[in-house]
Amino acid sequence: MWGPMDLRDSPELAEFRSQLREWLSRNLSNEPEPKDMAARFAFARDWQKKLYAAGWYALSWPTETGGRGLGPIEEAIASEELGRAGAPATFPSSHLGRAILEFGSESQRRQYLPGLLSAEAIWCQGFSEPSAGSDLAAIRTTGVRKGNEFVLSGQKVWTSFGKFADYSIVLARTNPDATKHRGISAFIVEVATPGVLIRPIRLANGDEEFSEMFLDEVAIPEENLLGKLNEGWGIALATIAYERGAVDIGYKVKFERYFAELVAERNASSQAPDIWVDNAIGSVAVLLEVLRMHCLRRLSDRVISESPGPTSSIDKLFITRVEQELMEVATRCVAPPGSPTHQKWFDRYLYGRAGSIYGGSEQIQRSIIAERILHLRFS
Template identity: 45%
Template structure:
């Protein structure tokens, strides 16, 4: 496989790099107030959209440019190299809508999703249905031309800032658990929706729990057919775990360079053990990069992402957690005294990487099934 840029891709990369240098918000990574950071992120989404960098691989009829997924990989890579703010995650929600939605739903929901006018979250996991998502208990009862929803969702990232939610709820409790789930497009402003941020060990309220108390959802906002929720969820997480994570590679390299500088500043590069750990961190990042490039190559050839995304998810978690652990080893007591509090927060943030999006155990089960191993 030849992963070098084509002439067209090289021209796009150069133009994009120049645009990013001019448009990355100054001081964005120094913002400490989470609400202010959310406002900055929303404005950044709008800036990218107006420049034509959002949804580039989407079909033109849904607001995209029908370009190869390679262009989005280049965007992820260049944004990471220049330490830009996080890129908006519109791909996996958008794929669910334009794959399973009605024409009316596509016209209503896709344009504001692309432009950043409407922010979205996922209502998947529950207190008793995290890794075993099919065991979810949130119930949607049909009442005339509405569904009435009651239940609770957990680990809803960005729920406190979202306008809409892709919600999974059980519509038929009398069939096998995978078959009784439906998907809904729900306004987070509906009466009966209560959002409570969850403060993690890092000190940040990155995720939320959401309560649904007699929330009425029009039947017209059910996505797909009744009972099709599990299939829709699998499409969503396939894109969530897929080659889009290549954006992590550039940010990982950026962090690795910072860790190397920390080691040099503390005179630790002469220690064989430190050099060995830094080399291992580089190898982990390179293995993940090649894995993502292989998946991306399949996407470019027309194959949709599948269960092999679980391999990238495991590699990503291992690389991120190992690198942050190495930073702790280098910084020592400074992490605990407050002299390097930023790094301690990053370490805590890395811990749930092996849980969200499907725990490591679930990813291994998926890989085992893919390989035909005995259950």
């Protein structure tokens, strides 16, 4: 039986919200996010550590993994409050944690998840290779069993935060005779293992956010196999679906913070009132509100089914649109070209373009929607 949905807080949730507001009022500093990549990384990490130590991060994760064992509604409230307060974004690795939670052994969960959630250990995703991006199943990195170890050899690329990482989830081909999507396994690789070489890739803006990761006969213990041997493709799909999905709070908090910044800067600017600008900013406000509602819906989906699946492609396209529109409007409306404020928004605008590629390109997301959600047939 359908009925009206009451989105107001229950007394318990209202109390939870006010506790978080109170904590934020005492613990959130006004310090701006640093420009330099290494400092920006340390800033995000420190903030996540602080949130986690106070019990305001990993709210819906099981307690034995370091979470608080609460539900998605508390997660959504935290997301709203962090966004409203203009809190810094957290570290984008919870999709890797979700993969360990879903596919890892009991001991892997206990060993790795508390560090990943608290940002004590930094994780990266060793999936893409020079000839395997959209066609990820074409990976050529090999994993060969030798006694009670696996020996990994190959090359990964576009590894975000690779130069800061302590661990990586690496996909490798463990059965060369099987068809492309079979015979792939997922491994937990400690980056300090002999034979792992991280070579940062310098971007046009000087940042070294990505790396190449070379694996030269890297011997890892067999207990670092994640999930079952030769069943890594399912793990890859689930991990990427978590990455694309609209439930984790980091990016949403970031967009809300940027939007608040845009509105404040527009109000403080000496530029003449302009109906076009007002309209454009209003459109972004609507998109952010739709994103907020969409996130709530996805959170309730999570109550029923843990893994997001192909609908996360819809989330990814929508999130990317919100980000790109926000950055475009800010770049065009807030400050004249040549000013530091304009440059700041322009840098964010350029970064926002990456949303059309990472986690699978827009074309790939649309194909997934066509084939796996709409069941369109191409012959």
